[in-house]
Amino acid sequence: MIFNTWDYYLLFLLPSAVLFRVAGTRARPWLICFSGALFFIYFSFTTLGGALGAACLLIFLWESVVSRFYKPGSWVCWLGVLQSIAFLVVFKYRNFLSALFWPAPHRNPLYWRNAFLPLGISFFTFEFIHYAADRYRNRTEAGKLSEYLAFILFFPTMVAGPIKRYQDFLPKLRAVPPSRGLQEARDGVSASWLLDGQRGITRILTGLVKKLAIADVLTAFTNHLNITDISRAHRAVLPIWLLAFGIKIYVDFSAYSDIAIGSARLFGIRVPENFDWPYFEKNIADFWRHWHISLSSWLFDYVYVPLGGSRVAAPRAYLNVLVTMLVSGIWHGAGINFLLWGLWHGVMLALHRAWRLWRTPAAGTTSSVPAQSSRLAASASWVLTFTGVNLAWAFFCMDVKTAVFFFHRLLLG
Numbered sequence: 505m506i507f508n509t510w511d512y513y514l515l516f517l518l519p520s521a522v523l524f525r526v527a528g529t530r531a532r533p534w535l536i537c538f539s540g541a542l543f544f545i546y547f548s549f550t551t552l553g554g555a556l557g558a559a560c561l562l563i564f565l566w567e568s569v570v571s572r573f574y575k576p577g578s579w580v581c582w583l584g585v586l587q588s589i590a591f592l593v594v595f596k597y598r599n600f601l602s603a604l605f606w607p608a609p610h611r612n613p614l615y616w617r618n619a620f621l622p623l624g625i626s627f628f629t630f631e632f633i634h635y636a637a638d639r640y641r642n643r644t645e646a647g648k649l650s651e652y653l654a655f656i657l658f659f660p661t662m663v664a665g666p667i668k669r670y671q672d673f674l675p676k677l678r679a680v681p682p683s684r685g686l687q688e689a690r691d692g693v694s695a696s697w698l699l700d701g702q703r704g705i706t707r708i709l710t711g712l713v714k715k716l717a718i719a720d721v722l723t724a725f726t727n728h729l730n731i732t733d734i735s736r737a738h739r740a741v742l743p744i745w746l747l748a749f750g751i752k753i754y755v756d757f758s759a760y761s762d763i764a765i766g767s768a769r770l771f772g773i774r775v776p777e778n779f780d781w782p783y784f785e786k787n788i789a790d791f792w793r794h795w796h797i798s799l800s801s802w803l804f805d806y807v808y809v810p811l812g813g814s815r816v817a818a819p820r821a822y823l824n825v826l827v828t829m830l831v832s833g834i835w836h837g838a839g840i841n842f843l844l845w846g847l848w849h850g851v852m853l854a855l856h857r858a859w860r861l862w863r864t865p866a867a868g869t870t871s872s873v874p875a876q877s878s879r880l881a882a883s884a885s886w887v888l889t890f891t892g893v894n895l896a897w898a899f900f901c902m903d904v905k906t907a908v909f910f911f912h913r914l915l916l917g
Contacts, residue, residue, distance in 0.1 A: 506547055506663055507763045508715060516543050516659065521770040524680075525697060533650035533677065536771075540657025544623055547663075553620035560622035563591060567632050568653050574635070576642035584636030588629045595621055600838035624662040626835060630802055631656060635670050637806055644671040651677060660767035664760040666778040666798035673773070680772035700772050707766030711759040719756035722748045731906045734913055742914045749901050750894040754783065757796070783893070786885040788852040789860075791893060799832070807831050814857075825857065826850035836900070841907060845899040852892050 506512050520539040527535050541561055548557035570587070573580045593601070598616055599609075606612035635652070638644040647655075647670065655673050681696050725748035728734070734742065761778035768775045782795035792800045811824040826847065833846020898907040 505715070505760075506551070507760060508712060511546070511550075515546070517767050517770065520659075521767075524771050529678075532680070533648070533654040536654035536677075537650060537657050540654075540659040540662065543659035544657070544662065548623045552623050557620055557622060560625075563622065564628070564653070564656055567656065568649060571632075571635060571639075571652055572646070572649065574639035574646065577640060581636045581640035585633050588632040588636070591622075591625065592629050595619070595625055597834075597838045624664075627665050627667055628656055628662060630667050630799075631670075633806060634667070634802065638669075638671065644669075645674070647674055658768070658773075660764045660771075661775055664757070664764060665796075666761060666764065666776045667802050668775055668798070672776070676773050696772065700769050704766040704769030707769060708763050709766075711762030711766065714755050714759035714762065719752050719759060722752040722755075725749075726752055726901065729901055729906075729910070731909055734906070734910050737913075739913060739917050742910065746898060746910075747894055750783075750897050753897065753900070754779070754795075783890060784886070786882050786889060788849070788856050788889055788892065791889055792849075792853070799835075803828050803832055822854045822857070825853045829853065839903065841899045841902065841904050844904065844907075845896055848892075848896040848899065852896075 516539060520535065523539075524532055524535050541564075544561050544564070545558040548560065549555060553560070567584070567588075570580070570584055574584060575581075598614060599612075599619055602612050602614035603609075606615070609615045609617070635644065635655075639646065646652075651674055652670070654677060655668065655670050658668070658673070661668055725745050728737065728741075728745050729749060737745075758779040765775055765777070776798050778797050780794040780797065782791050785791045785794055808824055808828040811827060812820060813824060814821045816824070827850075829846040829850030830843055831846070832849070833842040833844070836842050836845070898910050902910060
């Protein structure tokens with residue numbers, strides 16, 4: 505994890521945030537571009553892909569050039585969407601998709617033996633797609649080249665989100681109070697600096713504690729989710745291991761978001777929240793409104809709604825839900841198990857939708873439910889949602905064969 509290294513804080517975050525604060529308004533976007541480019545090159549070279557990974561910075565530069573031709577209603581916007589999908593397919597899904605036709609790697613002409621993922625590709629390509637789609641619909645301004653580069657190269661959100669929207673990021677970039685000079689930075693007299701610094705550092709420390717003191721500790725339980733340990737373990741231990749994974753992935757991912765949000769705050773820029781206590785929600789629809797919020801809202805706006813959303817006939821609406829969650833599943837990882845995880849959530853959402861429509865009182869009628877019965881129903885709904893979400897993690901953290909064996913042992917011993 506990049507966020508728990510000294511390199512991240514001493515070489516990039518603190519120097520970049522301070523320089524951004526003391527720089528002039530026109531220079532600030534370029535400072536974000538420069539620091540983001542160095543961040544991408546440094547961590548790509550040292551942790552992902554080496555020199556080839558670092559060279560993937562050219563993807564950002566190419567996108568910045570093409571984006572200058574995006575105009576409302578222009579076919580070039582669709583080119584931007586297609587090229588972003590192509591980046592994902594080539595780097596993330598090439599081996600997975602080609603293996604469907606040539607299962608044996610040595611007989612697969614498209615197999616990439618030393619495949620690697622460019623740093624943050626799942627996140628920055630979704631931001632590319634968002635910008636192209638919203639320019640096509642005239643929902644966002646073009647902005648300057650430096651501002652768009654700052655948007656896509658803003659390193660606090662590059663690795664693990666939250667997924668930003670340009671029309672939300674741009675005003676915040678422009679609205680950061682200008683510095684009155686180096687003396688202000690030296691004396692620390694700016695109230696906004698102090699508030700952003702306090703909130704940002706607090707949020708970063710919260711994320712680090714969650715990551716190191718909770719998520720990493722739970723690894724001792726989640727490491728057992730392999731076919732060997734599952735076959736030897738007592739049946740009663742299996743749900744504990746899976747529950748530990750459910751807690752770990754929430755704490756781990758929300759910790760990344762905390763650090764990213766806190767890091768952005770040091771620049772004076774507020775990025776979207778990503779988690780809002782999702783495990784306390786009483787139905788699967790509300791769970792997804794509070795889990796990985798920037799992704800779920802992106803999927804709603806750029807997959808579900810374009811498919812027709814809920815404005816179409818009921819069978820088509822249910823299909824739209826399933827397709828959207830399948831996209832969510834494959835976005836998380838290239839594997840059949842991730843598709844099954846997405847399908848599981850799609851089925852849960854479809855069933856919830858059918859239940860909600862069935863339970864909605866007809867026009868002109870009223871529904872009177874005793875308070876005690878309502879509380880019991882809410883409790884039962886929470887238990888059902890919590891259980892369904894955590895059982896689904898089996899397909900997220902294990903391959904299909906191991907997950908099926910896990911459920912066989914869990915249910916049949």
